[in-house]
Amino acid sequence: MTQNQPSPTATPEREAAGTPIVVVDDVHHSFGSGPQAVHALRGVSFEIRRGELIALRGRSGSGKTTLLNLVGGLGTPTGGRITVDGTDLASLGETGLLALRRDRIGFVFQSFGLIPVLTAAENVGVPMRLRRLPAKEREERARTLLALVGLADHAEQRPGELSGGQQQRVAVARALANDPDLIIADEPTGQLDLETGRSIMELLRAVVRGKDVTVLVATHDPNLIELADRVVELRDGRIVEPGANDGTP
Numbered sequence: 001m002t003q004n005q006p007s008p009t010a011t012p013e014r015e016a017a018g019t020p021i022v023v024v025d026d027v028h029h030s031f032g033s034g035p036q037a038v039h040a041l042r043g044v045s046f047e048i049r050r051g052e053l054i055a056l057r058g059r060s061g062s063g064k065t066t067l068l069n070l071v072g073g074l075g076t077p078t079g080g081r082i083t084v085d086g087t088d089l090a091s092l093g094e095t096g097l098l099a100l101r102r103d104r105i106g107f108v109f110q111s112f113g114l115i116p117v118l119t120a121a122e123n124v125g126v127p128m129r130l131r132r133l134p135a136k137e138r139e140e141r142a143r144t145l146l147a148l149v150g151l152a153d154h155a156e157q158r159p160g161e162l163s164g165g166q167q168q169r170v171a172v173a174r175a176l177a178n179d180p181d182l183i184i185a186d187e188p189t190g191q192l193d194l195e196t197g198r199s200i201m202e203l204l205r206a207v208v209r210g211k212d213v214t215v216l217v218a219t220h221d222p223n224l225i226e227l228a229d230r231v232v233e234l235r236d237g238r239i240v241e242p243g244a245n246d247g248t249p
């Protein structure tokens with residue numbers, strides 16, 4: 001601060017807009033203890049700005065899923081600090097973390113994670129049910145979201161009646177159900193062929209642009225990384241070199 005007078009434009013909202021949505025600060029995470037302990041994360045620090053699509057890459061076992069889960073409030077790091085939208089996750093209790101996951105974050109998994117007995121529209125409606133949105137509103141919004149992901153004509157089909165790529169589109173629509181600030185996707189294209197996988201990444205890319213959402217996506221796939229704004233690479237629980245995406249795998 002160079003002046004004592006508060007700037008008339010420095011509203012809390014404006015300040016929030018300039019802050020990163022995710023701050024990961026020297027995060028360590030171990031599973032187990034003693035000589036058997038697995039040190040999955042060994043001092044990871046990085047920030048994600050609002051509206052970025054970040055690809056998290058690294059070999060199997062490098063700590064990607066561990067990091068995504070911690071950023072998503074599924075578990076607490078054994079060291080360091082994670083802030084989402086200015087809130088230190090350590091300051092939230094179980095209820096607070098539950099609300100964060102329900103209201104602010106959308107998750108997309110490699111195995112889609114849809115409920116087999118529910119239709120596409122009902123699956124998209126699940127997070128809205130958790131928020132107790134009235135049925136009519138849920139249905140309308142589910143249909144809007146399914147149209148957004150190109151599945152307007154498949155709303156009544158169950159997951160088993162959809163292709164893998166279509167199921168993942170439903171999962172992306174479901175992740176958007178509660179209008180999240182952040183989407184966390186763990187190898188969302190891992191079970192899809194290259195072309196279908198690319199269309200899912202392009203969908204996430206379009207969502208970032210159109211809906212002002214931030215996306216953190218773990219992927220092994222070098223062909224998909226070029227769609228990211230930035231690549232964060234993990235190796236043995238440490239970040240190798242964060243930087244701009246230069247398109248090289």
Ligand SMILES: Nc1ncnc2c1ncn2[C@@H]1O[C@H](COP(=O)(O)OP(=O)(O)OP(=O)(O)O)[C@@H](O)[C@H]1O
Pocket residue numbers: 031032038039040058059060061062063064065066067
């Ligand atoms: N629940 C757990 N208990 C014990 N060790 C675990 C657990 N979860 C992960 N690990 C270990 O932590 C390390 C990081 O695992 P993580 O799942 O984060 O890797 P990843 O980068 O997501 O790998 P992949 O690309 O195969 O999904 C690995 O050595 C793994 O065996």
Ligand SMILES: [Mg+2]
Pocket residue numbers: 064065066186
């Ligand atoms: Mg993983």
